[in-house]
Amino acid sequence: MNTNNENSNEVRKELEDIAPSLSKIDRANPFEVPDNYFDNLPGVVSDRINGHSTPHSSTVRALVIRWTAVAASIILIAVLTFVLTNSPEGNINLDLAQLDLDEIEEVLMDQGIYAVEEEELIDMLLDSDEESFLEEINDLDEIIDYLIDNNIDLTTIVEELES
Amino acid sequence: MKEDYSDEELLKQFENEGTRPKAFNLLVIKYQKRLYWHIRKMVLNHDDADDILQNVWIKIWNGLSKFRSDAGLYTWMYRIASNECLTFLNKKKKKLLVPLADMENLLSQSLEADSYFSGDEIQLKLQKAVLSLPEKQRIVFNLRYYDEMKYEEMSGLLLTSVGALKASYHHAAKKIEKFISGD
Known part of the structure; x- marks a missing residue:
């Protein structure tokens, strides 16, 4: 008897002991795929x-930069709010001139650019350490739209920074 | 054409720009089914699984040159796929503004409407029971029940102890048993 069969029997026996009714159900895969799906997928x-021949295509990059700019603006607003309301000396452990836009962009790509949450924005802010993105601030309507679309609560960011 | 290249051979070919596309194509052929079925059992719907899988392959393409073999290649790809599934499910929850409990109903309805689901009534009930499990428990159940994966292998994949995985599978099977046999 080969190892696969031994393992299969072990799994079956284990299930009979734990869940007798469940073990009687046919374990066939009830899901199907369209005809030739796996033949075509490598080509797709x-x-x-090929449309992404470099890690970030120009289209994706432009989109990312757009969203990064919005995210960066939100971070900036949060920081400014924090500084203005809580720190007369502006003595916080952050340097706005030291934020790395590429790093933020990479994080956004990795996390899925539409799934940015408060915690992620805070992490990006605290982890960043290179160039300034002050010039990336976009108009207020775009920022507000982004906040609404992504259900981001600015107060949460500020409170986190305070803690 | 030889198609059963080892992971090491494929990675070596991927490092070379001249053979990179071919090596990646062979990698897709080699692992597409395992990744697809993992994703499909998490999100259930074929179209969603297809979208996620394509994104997973793009991420693998973008990250493969930085991959270091301290973790196995499949383990690395599997984690990317799992993260994409969880991101997808979280996005869906947020987009539809549904609480967690209603998400299973939503997925269940989507399953009933999926033309690529061929299960009978009991299979549908089983899938609904699986959907009622917490996500991590669902992964463990699927790996053991459908893929018949050994706990030791699963342990490397999920970075969880064999004992904890056994307990998780037992809990999951018990819950499903209760769901399908008595309600």
């Missing part, structure tokens, strides 16, 4: 990669 992936 290849086409998408």
